[in-house]
Amino acid sequence: MDSRTDVLVIGGGATGTGIARDLARRGVDVTLVERDGLSAGTSGRSHGLLHSGARYAEADGPEARACLEENRILRRIGGACIRETGGLFVHLTGDDPAYFEAKRDACAEVGIPTEVVDGETARETVPGLADDVDRAMRVPDGVLVPSRLVAANAADARDHGARILTRAPVTSMTVDSGRVASVALGGDVDDTVRPEFVVNATGPHAGRVGDMAGVSVQMRPTRGVMVSVAHDGLEPVLNRCREPDDGDIVVPHDGEVVLGTTSVAVDDPDDYERADWEVEETVRECASMLPPVADAERVRTWWGVRPLYEPDEAARGGRGISRGFHLLDHADEGVANCCSIVGGKLTTYRRMAEATADLVCDRLGVDVECSTADERLPGASEPARLDEFVRQFDGQGPTDADLVGR
Known part of the structure; x- marks a missing residue:
């Protein structure tokens, strides 16, 4: 059987479903295909941080500003896809004080609101926080529930006429x-689908899909471990205020916290080592901020693979540098109706989708503005409805397995 569509979006993570939603709301005929259930890849295997931009402020001001803007948009449109937690950048005795000052100054320049508190105040805010916390900086971080976020984008796309096909791998x-x-x-x-335009939004698999179309998408995927442990009562996200390294983030859930993460290059985003040392290193380092997690019950462990773009990583120098997104127009390689969207982060998925949809609409002659920053996601105020979307699209990822469907 042959099907026709204006745009075929390949990839059912946050970016792919965000693109489908954006295009469908502009009146474009869209088909989205995903080889597994939604959220099966990077989006559903993250630590779920809603970035304030503070993590990247001193390294890349424009990207930090983009995170801040998208943070605010997602709080408006996301409802129960977002958890309002706030965040703390924690400075331990022995950490470089100059780094703390540089981050605070960079946040001020970007426009990220901060408040510096002493160690005693921080410990009053966070029971169990390490005794050697000298000071901390409050920032507007939050927590994303990616399974709900992705499913809600897909549901809105479907409501506007898109076809969402799961268990539909591209074979050629x-x-x-x-x-x-x-x-x-x-x-x-x-x-067999006969599209007017193809969008490759397959994250770390973008190189393989590009090969099928005869175009080059150079990826440098890296794996990172997340460990969820039993720990009740943590409110803000905890970030270690130092150069990015293993085990520098603790993300609160209701009765658990997610500890992350590592960064190790992989050759194959489907087949890679899950090393015990990554788990132990992550727990040990996170326990330097929050000591009770060292001996807490380990509830579940998973790895995710980051969709990093090789030329950007080579130019910027790898870990610790802000990772913006890259929209690759393959008309430059002689394939006029194909593009790939790579890099980025979960917080900026909507902006990535808007940029991609703008390119596609330009090629299709569609003159309709993006509306995704202004329209709330369906079910945003109804957690049970969001969780029903997750079930409909087989969209449960490990990141939020303890939060969805409760």
């Missing part, structure tokens, strides 16, 4: 006269 593409002419789907769908 045919390129003819400088255009993707057809895309074969396997799995539960077993169909």
Whole structure:
């Protein structure tokens, strides 16, 4: 069977579903395909931080500002996809005081609101916080519930006419006269799609999908471990105020906290080592901020793979540098109706989707503005409805397995 669509979006994470939502709301005929359930990849295997931009403020002011803007948008449109927690950047005895000052100054320049508190005040705010916390800086971080966020974007896209196909892996593409002419789907769908335009939003798999279209998408994926442990009563996200390193973030859930993370290059985003040392290192380092997690019950452990773009990583020098997104127009390589969106972070998924949809609409001659920053996601005020969307799209990821469906 052959199907036709204006735009085929490949990839069912936050960026892919965000693109489908954006395009569908502009009246474009969209089909989204995902090889597994939604959120099966990077989006659903993250630590779930809603960035304030403070993590990147001194390294990349424009990207930090983008995080802050998207943070505020997601708080408006996301409802129960967001948890309002706040965040603390924690400075321990022995950490470089100059780094703390540089981050505070950079946050002020970007416009990120901060408040510095002494160690005693921080410990009153966070029971169990380490005795050697000298000071801390409050920032407007939060927590994302990615399974709900992705499913709600997909539901809104569907409500505006998009087709959302899960268990539909791309098996091959045919390129003819400088255009993707057809895309074969396997799995539960077993169909051939003939699109006017193709968007590759497959995260760390973008290189493989690009190969099918005969275009180059150079990826440098890295794995990172997350460990969820039993710990009740943590309110703000805890960030270690030092150069980014293993085990420098603690993300609060209701009766658990998620400890993260590591950064190790992988050759294959589907087949990579899950090393015990990563788990132990992450727990040990996070316990330097919050000692009770060292001996807490380990509830679940998972790894995620970051969709890093090789030329950007090579130019910037790797870990610790802010990771913006890259929209690759493959018309430059002779395939006129194909683009790839890579890099970025969960917090900026909507902005990534808007940039991609703008490019696609320009190519299709669609003159309609983006509305995704202004329209609340469906079910935003109804957690049970959001969780029903997750079930409909088989969208449960490990990041928020303790929060969804309760």
